[in-house]
Amino acid sequence: MVRSVRFVILTENETKRHRTADIYRHIFILSLSLCLMAVCMTNCPTLIVTVGLPARGKTYISKKLTRYLNWIGVPTKEFNVGQYRRECVKIYKSFEFFRSDNEEGLKIRKQCALAALNDVRQYLSVEDGHVAVFDATNTTRERRATIMRFAEQNGYKVFFVESVCEDPRVIAENIVQVKLGSPDYTDRNTEEAIQDFMKRIKCYENSYQPLDEDLDRELSYIKIMDVGQRYLVNRVLDHIQSRIVYYLMNIHITPRSIYLCRHGESDLNVRGRIGGDSGLSPRGKEFAQCLGRFIQDQNIKDLKVWTSQMKRSIQTAEALGVPYEQWKTLNEIDAGVCEEMMYEEIQEHYPLEFALRDQDKYHYRYPKGESYEDLVQRLEPVIMELERQENVLVICHQAVMRCLLAYFLDKSAEELPYLKCPLHTVLKLSPVAYGCKVESIYLNVEAVNTHRDKPENVDISRLPEEALLTVPPHY
């Protein structure tokens, strides 16, 4: 992608007060993908194809991978053939539908696959999709060949993700966690559902042709064996595939919880000022103590505690009386020239900046500072490590917490900067089925509200009152 300065200067019509440096900065506001991913955006879209028997975690992987890629800025969408089948065959009767000699069934299933591929084409070639995840069993070489022909015709790269697992306990747990709750089994009791599903798996087993080291040596794929004990990685072609492999090798399914909270209320919070590196207010210190007690009561096994390198989060962690690790990457968003200002002052000194921020809070970068987009890029290693870890408490900051939360709860770039992350509230995230359960625990210590909603009028020419409409009260 060409980043032509000249091009943007011609289309810019900002006021004369802008130094040329500002114009460069506005390029960054206008062009959307200047993060790391932009460097290695594949020039052609990528089709990720899952492979595996039912109940091997294909949908879990598809959804998780899609969530991750979207969060780092790669437009990704999953296409689950099972859903297409459910739309076509309104009511699921039994496993017989999946018998390899069921002509009618086979015809419908093939049609569904083609319908899904058609939507994939729409997403990748017509809309702005970069990656499509084709989530289906794809257990026969023949089906995979069909997909590869489709990809070739449309100029897509193909990357297979196969999940192989023979551990009956893992499969049983899988079925209980996600299959029983499937629309297919709403009218069955647990016993019947499990029986039927096992028979369903059997229907695929006979015709299952796993990716083969020799026969498929020209394909790009990762074979995940036994829920991540072992991986076979073949012909990684480009950056995005390399990142996908790295991600898949770092995720696990061991039950655990991630606790997110902000530092206790700080002196600058109290005065309605953003950024800076102040210490805790008296209420903030009280919160730290409460947090300590809360963590103790939760009785968490092997809890890791992470903080930023800013005084307020470290002060909070100190009260817990346990070891903690400091991450510079968890530092609050850098507000550049607006550091330690009140919103009222920003409006007074930088009304243009203030309005631009309201127009596109995710992409907007503070002069000499950062944007939420920058933050996400900065936080990617934190997310990767959170995936590797088990129980973790992250004591961070408002913007940072919003970014992390957006990752876990699959929030879009539009929603992310407005997620509610109030002070003195712990969010406990526990992976459940295909998503994340959130429990919000307010520790009952009063604090100022630091959440500023998007005001109605985001126009550059708006009046100060309109700009300051949503500023939360402060001392």
Added chain:
Amino acid sequence: MCSQFLNTQSAVQAGPNDMSTEQKELTQTPLLKIWVPGMGSSLGQRRGSSRPQFTNCPTMIVMVGLPARGKTYISKKLTRYLNWIGVPTQVFNLGQYRREVVQTYKNYEFFRPDNEDAMKIRRACASSALKDIANYFTKEQGQVAVFDATNTTRERRGVIISFAKERGYKVFFIESVCDDPEIIEANIMQVKLSSPDYENYDKEEALVDFLKRIDCYKLSYVPLDEEKDRHLSFIKIFNVGSRYLVNRVQDHIQSRIVYYLMNIHVTPRSIYLSRHGESELNLLGRIGGDSGLSSQGLKYAKALAEFIRGQSIKDLKVWTSHMKRTIQTAEALGVPYEQWKALNEIDAGVCEEMMYEEIQATHPEEFALRDQDKYRYRYPKGESYEDLVHRLEPVIMELERQENVLVICHQAVMRCLLAYFLDKSADDLPYLKCPLHTVLKLTPLAYGCKVESFYLNIQAVNTHRDRPTNVNIARKTEEALQTVPEHQ
């Protein structure tokens, strides 16, 4: 990838259940700008370990594979990478131990499996190396040791595993499997023929002897097995990276190692490093900021374009930072380029856009601290070189994946990148010479990197400030400013 682990501090409170209301005041350490509880005002003191916590116990990386499979290449490269990201790592090459014991190499017969005397020597060398590894971990604060040898038998690997188990070290195997005769021969030509072993051989003889040497190992070679070795942690690399088998990655450092190994390649290519053209602030002797190019700087940009055209580079990628001066420089090339925020110059915090004279006048203590430990020193509200390295890790990872790349960046950034490619220590890194208007062409060669320096003959100010003799906080102003380069 993980800058997060640098400047880590584990704060352990006195009493585990000490929830007293008395909260110790935090102070910021002068050098690293880390907040720590209850300290005096003595400068330079740090509480707790600031070592990265990639893993909680030492790790032995054990290479496995027939000769000429790239084991030493991987060992050296991996070690260079780990040291650069801040994990103290050292290679222990068994061949070197053997060369020290058996002063002169005669021929392949030494490696025959029925050569009892030689076997004894080789076993003794292995023990010696293992002893040195234990020493490296316990006495020299090493975190990772790379045991570079063939380790082709299950028996030998068993010895290593027991050794590690006894001492609580983690073991991670890296096996390189290759049966492509072309690759093997190219390998031998590149690195074996110039080995001390073959000083007195002519090329043909050396090749023949080395191939016989490989045969000696082949009979007893037992590769890592998916089934039998399922409890071990390892990565098997097939045919220089077209396929990988990864088993039981235990922790963060092993995960990073696997990611790194999967991103490196051996395709010949060159990396061009250059700074932006001379900037207006450069002329004034001011650091940081976001100024445009001076007239000389603009001249350089054009000269750079000509130079690049002259080099006739296939599929060159051009990368810049997000700062005006690098973008202006790239614009003159007339080719597409990609901007990386991670390539932005080091953030000098409160000292941004100051002259060294001003920093000395307004922050003499900071100025002295910086001279005392330029790598770890963090500007107030700014960054340190250590922070920079973390920020640049994804750039290095991507440079490894790419082929021909021109990186237009900044002085401190270029020093960090250069240090990675040339294996410079944290002490040397901040003083590497990266003058304006000079392109460095780096080409991988054998186990290292060839550097060619091209000064494009456009005058520019010197921005390199050497470490002055007196770095004491109590020094005089003239002593502090002794090495400041000239400016307008």
